[in-house]
Amino acid sequence: xxxxxxxxxxxxxxxxxRIMLECSQTxxxxxMYWYRQDPGLGLRLIYYSFDVKDINKGEISDGYSVSRQAQxxxxxxxxxxxxxxxxxxxxxxxxxxxxxxxxxxFFGPGTRLTVL
Amino acid sequence: DAKTTxxxxxxxxxxxxxxxxxxxxxxxxxxxxxxxxxIHSQGPQYIIHxxxxxxxxxxxxxxxxxxxxxxxxILPHATLRDTAVYYCIVRRNNTNAGKSTFGDGTTxxxxx
Numbered sequence: 330x331x332x333x334x335x336x337x338x339x340x341x342x343x344x345x346x347r348i349m350l351e352c353s354q355t356x357x358x359x360x361m362y363w364y365r366q367d368p369g370l371g372l373r374l375i376y377y378s379f380d381v382k383d384i385n386k387g388e389i390s391d392g393y394s395v396s397r398q399a400q401x402x403x404x405x406x407x408x409x410x411x412x413x414x415x416x417x418x419x420x421x422x423x424x425x426x427x428x429x430x431x432x433x434x435f436f437g438p439g440t441r442l443t444v445l
Numbered sequence: 446d447a448k449t450t451x452x453x454x455x456x457x458x459x460x461x462x463x464x465x466x467x468x469x470x471x472x473x474x475x476x477x478x479x480x481x482x483x484i485h486s487q488g489p490q491y492i493i494h495x496x497x498x499x500x501x502x503x504x505x506x507x508x509x510x511x512x513x514x515x516x517x518x519i520l521p522h523a524t525l526r527d528t529a530v531y532y533c534i535v536r537r538n539n540t541n542a543g544k545s546t547f548g549d550g551t552t553x554x555x556x557x
Contacts, residue, residue, distance in 0.1 A: 333488070370549055371532060371546070371547040371548045371550055373547075374546050388546050417486055432536070436489050437488050438487060438488055
């Protein structure tokens with residue numbers, strides 16, 4: 330089974346609808362992230378969470394909100410979807426401890442969202 | 446975190462070494478260089494990272510210049526499966542580590 334899972338994998342919705350994308354992980358990592366990728370471009374950070382009580386805005390948080398329901402679950406919501414939020418969305422996790430030299434991120438398979 | 450610059454695309458012949466450059470001229474002393482790759486539209490996959498010494502693992506080698514302002518990822522014997530977008534990222538490994546934005550990367554095409 331995959332360590333980082335995302336649901337749904339594909340979603341088509343209409344402008345103005347509320348959408349929730351879910352991410353679950355079995356790696357036991359404290360840190361979780363949501364990224365957005367537009368066609369032909371790199372990933373941009375939307376929100377990140379370093380533990381259950383910690384939520385931080387990333388580079389492009391406007392129009393999005395998140396919820397860290399548990400260590401293993403991090404959800405991304407679009408309160409009122411608009412067409413320019415059509416993109417590929419990735420969830421990622423990482424682990425970090427003092428003195429640890431590597432902060433490798435592990436990514437989910439992605440959710441392809443289309444807003445009509 | 447320091448910004449990186451990569452060529453948008455490169456080609457490589459199958460079986461030959463692929464050398465992917467990355468410039469990070471504003472890198473700070475406590476920032477590491479990380480490389481990831483993304484095959485098709487899958488989630489990015491970690492390849493290798495380093496601070497100042499050259500590094501090698503089962504996937505690739507990382508060569509960092511002495512002034513640390515640039516680096517090169519080397520895939521020693523590229524295969525068709527190595528066709529992907531390769532991202533070079535620079536970031537600190539401290540309490541704020543991990544919150545990195547990926548640039549546009551280099552699209553490597555391995556040709557038969």
